[in-house]
Amino acid sequence: MVRCKRRYFVVEVVPEKSLDLTWYGLKNAIVDTVRRLHGDFGVAATTLGFQIKYCNADTLIAFISSTRGPHQLIAMALPHIKTILNQPVVVRTLHLAASMRHGFLFVKKHHEEKIQELEGKLKTHAEKEHWQHVKKKPYLR
Numbered sequence: 001m002v003r004c005k006r007r008y009f010v011v012e013v014v015p016e017k018s019l020d021l022t023w024y025g026l027k028n029a030i031v032d033t034v035r036r037l038h039g040d041f042g043v044a045a046t047t048l049g050f051q052i053k054y055c056n057a058d059t060l061i062a063f064i065s066s067t068r069g070p071h072q073l074i075a076m077a078l079p080h081i082k083t084i085l086n087q088p089v090v091v092r093t094l095h096l097a098a099s100m101r102h103g104f105l106f107v108k109k110h111h112e113e114k115i116q117e118l119e120g121k122l123k124t125h126a127e128k129e130h131w132q133h134v135k136k137k138p139y140l141r
Contacts, residue, residue: 006049007071008103009064010081010095010110011078017087022062023052027086033077042077045070053100059111061094063103093107 013021030050034042049067056062066074081091094110097103115131122128 004049005068006098007066007068008053008097008100009066009071009074009078010097010103010106011062011064012092012094013060014086014090014092015060015084015111018093019060019084019087021055021057021062021084023055023062026055026062026064028060029084030074030077031079034073035067035083037077037080041105042073046073061107063100063109065100073100 013019013026015021027050031043031047034046038045046066049070051063051065052062054061054063064074075093075096078091078093082088095103095106097106098104115134119128119131122131
């Protein structure tokens with residue numbers, strides 16, 4: 001028996017206003033965009049192995065899992081997503097990984113770089129304490 005190879009997209013959702021990111025909102029937006037770009041064939045090819053594995057509303061980072069092959073249809077659709085739950089957004093593909101482990105390692109490194117960048121911009125002691133607290137959150141370890 002042959003194993004089913006998967007690909008994992010690490011995406012960042014950048015909203016114009018604040019957005020309560022949910023996995024079903026992201027999934028519906030992706031399926032609608034695949035339908036618009038690739039028609040019924042694209043939807044049928046991608047939905048078999050398509051899942052949202054992880055979706056964080058605080059950091060607006062999500063993991064999208066797909067079987068290898070149809071992942072190319074999803075990759076083409078991601079930049080064309082304009083709205084999630086009727087709110088304008090931009091979806092950026094940060095990384096394409098062959099395993100969730102490598103995807104999470106990338107996210108950890110990405111978060112550490114963002115926090116260091118933000119720490120350089122902080123001016124007050126209270127802001128610095130807040131970011132020290134944010135660093136201790138479980139999704140940053």
